[in-house]
Structure formats: C-alpha cells, structure tokens
Amino acid sequence: MVVQDDIHDYGPLMDKTPAVRVLLVNDKRTAQLAIHGCYQITGSLTNIVDQGQDLRRCAISISNGGINIGNKHYNHNELRIVSQQSGGIEVNSVRYRGEIRILQQLNDKLSVIEETDIESFIDGVLGSEMPQSWNEDALRAQAVTARTYAMYKKKIRRDDVYHLDMLELAYRGIANESGRLTQIVQDTKGIVMVYNWNIFPAYFHSTCGGHTEDVRHVFGKDSIPPLSGVACNYCSDSKHSSWSTDISKSAIEKKLQEANVYISNISTVMAVNPGAGNHGSRVEIASANGSKEMNANDFRLMIGPNNLLSTSFQAKNNGKSITFTGKGWGHGVGLCQYGAQSMAEKGFKWAEILKYYYPKIELVRVY
Template sequence: MTKLCKRITLFSILIVFLLTTVCYGATGTEYVKVRIRYPRVSNEQAALKGYGSISVYEINEYPEELFNLNSNQVNVQLDSYKYYHIELSDYYNSYEKALSYAEEFEDIFGDEFYPYYDGESFRVYAGFYSSRNDAGSLLNQLNKNGYDAEAVNMGYKGIVVYNEKNKPVLMFDNSTNLHFTSYYDKESIDMIMIDNRPYRGYMGFKIIEERLVSINFVDLESYLYGVVPNEISASWGMESLKAQAVAARTYAIYNKSPRALYDMDDNQNSQVYRGYNSEKESTDKAVDETRGEMIYYDDKLIQAFYHSTSGGSTESTENVWFENLPYAVGVDDGYSDRSGSPYNEWQKSYSKEEIIKKLRDDGNDVRELYSVEITKVTENNRVVECIFSTDIGEILYKKENARLLLGLMSSWFDIVNGNVYYFTNEFTYLNENRTIPSRGGGSSGILDNIVDAEEVEEEIEDFKSLSSGGIIGKTVISDSGTSKITKDTLSVISSKGISTLKTDSSSYNFEGRGWGHGIGMSQYGAKQMAEEGFSYDEILKHYFTGVTIR
C-alpha cells in the first residue's frame, strides 16, 4: 500500500472515530508531547539507543512507520550553519531506494553519501564542507557524469543521524515530524533510550533557537507512569496516589496544544517526568485504576494545580496569579498541617546585598535598600503586596511575584527583622495604644528593650524610636542591669517560643509556612487525608470546589 493510500485509509478511520467518540475516554488513545530536558547533556546532539533495531516514524495525527535504520544505536546531531552539502536533484519515494543510490554513489565517487528527507520525499545528499569551494571538486565530478547537483547550506534547518560507526545514515529537515523508537520485548511496547535514559513511546527532535530539542511523543497513561512517582511519594497511601494520578492526567490534557511543538516540559514548569526507570508498582496501579478519569467543573476540564504543602490553608487563584477560577478557591487545610510535612514551617535569611542583587537581576537599577515591608495579605495568610524601599524609590511586588523574586518556598511569610526593629518587654510596654506590628519590618514580644546606652534613662515615646539600624553595640536593659550586644545573633523569647535573629540590620529573616503556590491540591494534605480514610475523589473534591470526577 502506498504512503498516500495509507494516509487516506487512516484518515477515514480517524474521522469515524471522532464521529463516534463524544469525549476522551477508554475507547481512544490520547498522546502528549513532552520536551525532554533531562538527562540531555548537549544542546547540539543526543545519543539514542534501542532495545532492537531503531525504527523511524513520521508522526502527524498518528504514528506511521517509515523505515528501519538497521542499527540499535545512533547519534542525532544539529547540522551546523557552517556546513555545506551537495544535493542531488532526483527524488525517491522511500528511504531504502535513496540509501541504495547513496551507496552506489559512494562506490563510484568515494565520498559520504546519505539519504535526505524533506517531509514528502527522499533525495541523496553528500559531504560536510566548510565552504562552497570545498564542495566544488565533487560537484564538478557529479556534473561531468551527468548528475544535476548543487551545493546547499541548511542554515540550522537540518538534523543528521549517524550510526555506531559514525557514518551519516540520514539527514532530515527541521519541518518534518520524524521520531525514533524500538520494540522492547519485555514490556511489549515501543521504547527508546536518550542519553542512557529510557522513555516509552517515540523520541523526536526540533531545532529551536539553534538548539536541538528532544520531544517525547507518548500515550497519556504511559506518560503518567513516569510522572506520578516523581510528583508524590510512591510509598504513600493508595488513595493519595490515585488523587495525584487524576490531577496529573487532568493537567496534561488541559495543557495539550495541537499546534505547539510540545505540550509540556519534563520538569517543574509542567510536571516532573523521568520516564521508564522512575516507574513504581504502586503508582502504576494508581494510574491503571483511575484510567481515563479526570476532573471537571461545569462539564469542562479544570486546570488541576497542585503543590507540596499548603501550610494550613490553600489559596484562591486570583490572590496568587490574576485569573479567578471558581473551582480553585482557598480552603482550610488542617490535613496538611497534621501531615508531618517538613515544609509546614521554614526560615530563610538574606543579606541586604543579596536582596539588592535580586532586585537588579529583575531589572531594577537599585544600589541601596532601606527596608522591606509587607503591606497587604490575604485572608489565607499569603502576601499580596510587598514594598522594597530603595534609593530609586519604592518598588512594589504583587502576589506571587514577591516570593519568586526572593526565592522563598511560599508566599505565606513574615519578615522577622530588617533595617527597623521593634523590641519591647511584652509585659511592660504592650497596651491598647501600643500595638506591635506582626508583619513587615519587625519582631515583637521580645523580653527586654534595646536602645543606645545614652538613651537608657530617656522615656520611650513609641516603638519606632526603640531601634533603627543595627543591633550590635546597642544596650540591653534587663532586671540584671545593662549590657552591650556584641554577638552576631540574638536569641529571644516570646509567646512563640525561642527564636534566633541575626543582629546585623543588613540581614532580613523570613519565616513562612508551606511549599509551593498554594493553589489546588496539597500533596501532603492528600497523604494525610488518605491516612484518615478518605477516598481519592473525596480528596480531590476537598481541594477543588464544586467539581466532578469522571
């Protein structure tokens, strides 16, 4: 059957399928395209290894096998703009025929000849020359023998495949959709290794910004086998694993983009995907037992966001990003609090110089930082507005941007100390007219007041006059007398317990709760809910408001 007939036949089958299938489900196979960034070690080449001879597929709406490379190991390389090739004018309808002619030309002319595929047909190409002049000798020989040929430069539009003997066996145009795979008998599936890591499905390549980008074309359920154990611990309760599988499946299909080169990255930009070697029996089971199930709101797929640890409550999308999603609203999350997550509470310290650098790296021409102040928080405790007072004025960061700038684990944070400190004896000075700030610029509840030595006898009028600038050299007043602070850190006692603060005013200490953006499902919360007997659909409905699972 010719390639055209195959396409017509398969297209007819596809039309029938689309007419008889209302939505995604068990009756159809869904594929996703995932950019593989890890373990890629080079932007210009990638090593492929098969479990048998490597086959080449063209993938448009479906995978179609074109030919076999008769090798189980090849190296795929970006064809540099500096190389010229000789292009012969004749077209061939198969790789095998082009390869046969290439081998004949090699026997006659003694140079490297190889098939070239442009997406429609095959030609024969020759050589890798640094200039047109270098290609001139062979080009003249070909022309004298009656062959129509010319020297061409691909200009970062060509991809070359070398076999294990470092001989070119194929060049193809970047506009094609060629993918590589092999058959793995043990699993009875198509699978391929790239840079020694195995992936189910097919591995394709595109040139993006003069880089060779690898894209795994894989069926949805196989993709989830490599995602779920990398997004949640495979040792956790089965219901939490199922909740993660359904959320990950929903996220993947929601983010499918037929016209894009790829749908998702293999990292935290999308979902962490590590392929076949990362698969676990428990997470495979969770994927299988929820096969095809996804999360819907008002009969439409949701954006199934999830994060590690909520810290005690999740957040509404409009408070972190900008879009208001009715199914992703903040909920109380005592489950996450009880989960034992190591990220329930955290601390992070930066010097003034480090924050200045972060501001400059983000495009702010800042040379001096005077203070960092939180000016607005949500009802779910996350920072909405954070102001950096600098030599070029106040710089306002809103919502998630503040925590991303600072590199903090979540936007649920306080600034424990900075350029201005609020220290007071909580028994002596706390009254109705003197409320100690709880956010943005200070720490409260410290036993003993800190002032300059000459101010010991003066009456303190307000908290802001108690301390500004560094703590080192200040005098501590206590029931045992007065003494100067000379150490780099200061341990203080308050109703929250004992805290250790840096005494240098150029340091900023951040204390916070949770890990991640706080939207949607808390993974540690899901773990705790599973331990407390909740089913995976109950877990999902706790974190996503008004949804159905089907």
C-alpha cells in the same frame, strides 16, 4: 479502587487513550541522546532516514541547516525517533517511552519533545510528584489531579508544538515508575475532574500551611469554586508547614538580574496583599533606587522555589542578608499534597480528598 457512584461518563468516550507532547529540552545548543534496542529515525516528511540497534550516548546539535546526531548529519529541520524497546530512548540521561522529536530552533539551537500516551505520562509523573510509599488514596488523588491538569493543557494548547513543559509537572520519564504506581494509575484510568462539565487547570502543591489560596489571588485567573481555596487542617505534620531561611541580598539581586529585573542595594522585601492562606499576591522590594512591586509567585520562582518555599512569609533585614520566615511549600492553589496524605491516613478515599480540595467538582471518565 474506583467508587463507581462517584464517576460519571462524559458523553461519548474517546475511542483511545489520547497522546500528549512534552517539552523536554528547549532552546539549547546541545543535548545528550542514547537509544536502547532497535530504532528508526524519520525525517520531516516521515521518510525513513536511518535505522539501527543501540546508539551509544552522543551529542545532538544543529549546524548547516540540519540536525547532528553524534557524527552523523541529517539534512532535516525535524527528526522523529522511535525505539522498539519500551523506555528505550534516553535524553540527558533520562529514559522515555514515547516517540522523540528533535526540532531546529533559531541560532543553531534545538528543542526535544516527547509524544506519549497520557497514561504513560501520568505513570511517570506520579512517582516524581509524591513519595511512592504514600497511602494509595493520596496517590490516586494525585493521579487524577495530574491527569486533569495535563488534559486541560492539551485542550488549550491543542495546535501548539507541545502541550506541557516538563517543568510544569515533575516528570522524569520512566525513572520513578513502579508496579504499584502503575496499578494506581490504572485504577483511575481516564478519570478527570470537571466543574460545570468543563475541565480546569487542577493546580496542586506540597504544603499549603493551613489554607489553600484562590487562583485569582495567585495567578490572576478567573476564580471558580474548585480553585477558590479551602481551610486545611491536615498538613501541619509536613516538615514544610513552617520554615525559616536566610538568603543573601547579593544572591537575591543576582537571581533577579538573571530574570532581567535589575535591582541593587536591597533594603527590605515584603509580601503584600495576603490571601486566605496568607500567601502574598504581590512582593514589594525596597532598594536604593526606590521600591518595585511584582507578582509574588513570579518573585519566588525567580529566587528559586527550593530557596524561597512559599510567598507566605515575613522578612527581616539582617544587613547583608534577609531572613524569610514562612509557612507552606508551593503556590498554595488546589490540592495540598501533604494534606491529601494525612486525609488518606485518616481513612478518606481519593474521591473524597479531591472533592474537599476542589469543591463542587464532578469526577468523569473521558476514555
């Protein structure tokens, strides 16, 4: 439940729930589409170009200056699809609630964007970012955090084609929704975090390993109190609080090459300039061609965030492989999800959890 004393109204409230645009497919030659229920397709100038009921799964692609849906060709550079059935549009086997836009890109490639109201989006994010069985106050804290992040992105990307890449937040349309989660999102409807009455990028991660990091240290952004890092004694029960993994040097070199970083015959990898949570700000890679430094979180994402769990690691050269021994999972900035769950289990309410991980925030209702 919302504790009213913790919530402020942010001036004149929005008269309706804002919409967000989410990039689902980017710069691909093809994607899969299916539609359930009655649907309507409009062209670039909002004129109806097709309508029907139930479209079996088919490929979408670009050719001859237009968009192909199955065996039909539409001479438009953009199509918008709506279905009367909630969650009736399926893209790459995932169902979505909102309007779907198919846009031509260069070289006969396409992108697919969903436009939906932000509460439906947060409903889809919540069950993908946290286990649905977790404590309600941890889930409420996550809902407010994700909403704050999405609203911040909407603000700074106001005039862009899309506000959010689906990879920025775990989002699987309606796949991980439930009645319980929908009620939790509804409990916090319209509530976001602000600092000095400005919305900010509310980063979060799985497990910090003992201390969250300053946003300047990890992402090079201006440091503010809510993103400056705090001690965390709550995530020690996470299975990711400490870990060890062995990655072959050839696999590391291949991943780097895929990201246009060419290094061969790696000898060592070292996380340097550790922050308060021991996450390296930079990574130094020594090889036969000398040493190279790069942003530590960029390196982690190149190797794969599920392969190298964090940049808080020590590395040991094992000949053909490197053993990484580290703490935590994620970039380490903002809310620690396992810490939030532990705090909730200990009786902390969702507003208290947020004010712990994001010091000096205010909680405000914007719609």
